[in-house]
Amino acid sequence: MRQRWLFVLALCALTFAGATGVMAQNTTQFICEEAANVTQNALIITGSINNIFDETRNLTGNVYCRMIVQDRNVITSLAEIGNQEAIERDVIHAVDLVGMFPEGETWRQFRTPVRVCLRGEGDVLFLGADDLSRTLTRLTAVSQPSSPNAEATESPEATATSVGTVIDGYSCADVPRAGIVMLTPPGGPLPSEGAAGASLANITVPPADPATVVELSNCQVVTKVNGLYLRREPSQTARIRWQFEDGQILTATGIAGNWYRIDFRGSPGWISALHVTPMGDCLATDGSPVGQDDPFAPADPAAVIELTNCEVITTFNGLHLRREPSLLARIRWTFEDGQRLRATGVAGNWYRIDFRGSPGWINAEYLELSGDCRP
Helix, strand or coil: CHHHHHHHHHHHHHHHHHHHHHHHHHCCCEEHHHHHHHCCCCEEEECCCCCEEECCCCEEEEEEEEEEEECCEECCCHHHCCCHHHHHCCCCEEEEEEEECCCCCEECEEEEEEEEEEECCCEEEEEECCCCCCCCEECCEECCCCCCCCCCCCCCCCCHHHHCCCCCCEEEEEEEECEEEEEECCCCCCHHHCCCCCCHHHCCCCCCCHHHCEEEEEEEEEECCCCEEEECCCCCCCCEEEEECCCCEEEEEEEECCEEEEEECCEEEEEEHHHEEEEEEEECCCCCEECCCCCCCCCCHHHCEEEEEEEEEECCCCEEEECCCCCCCCEEEEECCCCEEEEEEEECCEEEEEECCEEEEEEHHHEEEEEECCC
């Protein structure tokens, strides 16, 4: 009899655990690829496996998720969102994405954008983990393959024919780095978009004739809108090859009308000139030269001026330490915002940093100077 009662109690415990298991699992981190199972298809996420990489240590890891809000039910706390504007918009779903290596070290930058689909229709909003100001931005909507396990391709295309059948009833976006992704009901413009809601992503860019391209030999552009598309032709209706995040530096090989040609992964694509800041030997959309006194111009490392009492503070998250004083040089390391470093020399607008036993270079435009740092 005693054994029978123990069996009944154990069966009840298992039943209770099964009923509450989802709630318990939602309060912890899980590999984002498992989102469909963990959230009963409230979220479908692809591209999270092996999507973080530190080339200096040859480390690979995955992108992990943690639910904050699901179907308007608060799983943890709305305070974790940390943005009153987002909370007041009535959050339907909110999920925190973070890159993590096997030893538990977190990483903010993803190799390629992770596609997040949230059940429901509305605005997909984003709060970057590296944004101390907690600025709320709107992610560009994209379509999504019907299978949660569909293999990611190079091109996050915006048409159903290129990525498979679109899931009805989901709002999807590509997320380039760690942060909180939310779905809210359709609302008005965000503070970051201005009173009229005229964000950069909504500007109409006239198409151009690729045959009229003017070749460029020493031109880089910096993206100034999150979720900017690289297209196959210089037109907003052309198919999409890739999607870039804000602040990414790219090499432009030509310009046609309002479009810069970018050589990306062995083949050309086109990016809107209205959504980037040119630097170097570039041409503006009206054909005039850009950047005669370019602060990002490469410097001659042999012309370095030695410094003995100079400290610099990084002002840009994801700032690269390069092997040479040039934007085209290989990257040695990536620093976070607010990091203090000792500068041992300066050449042009580049500061030499001795890091882990060998020198590297950082452009002065992304630094605050302290001490005797003048050439």
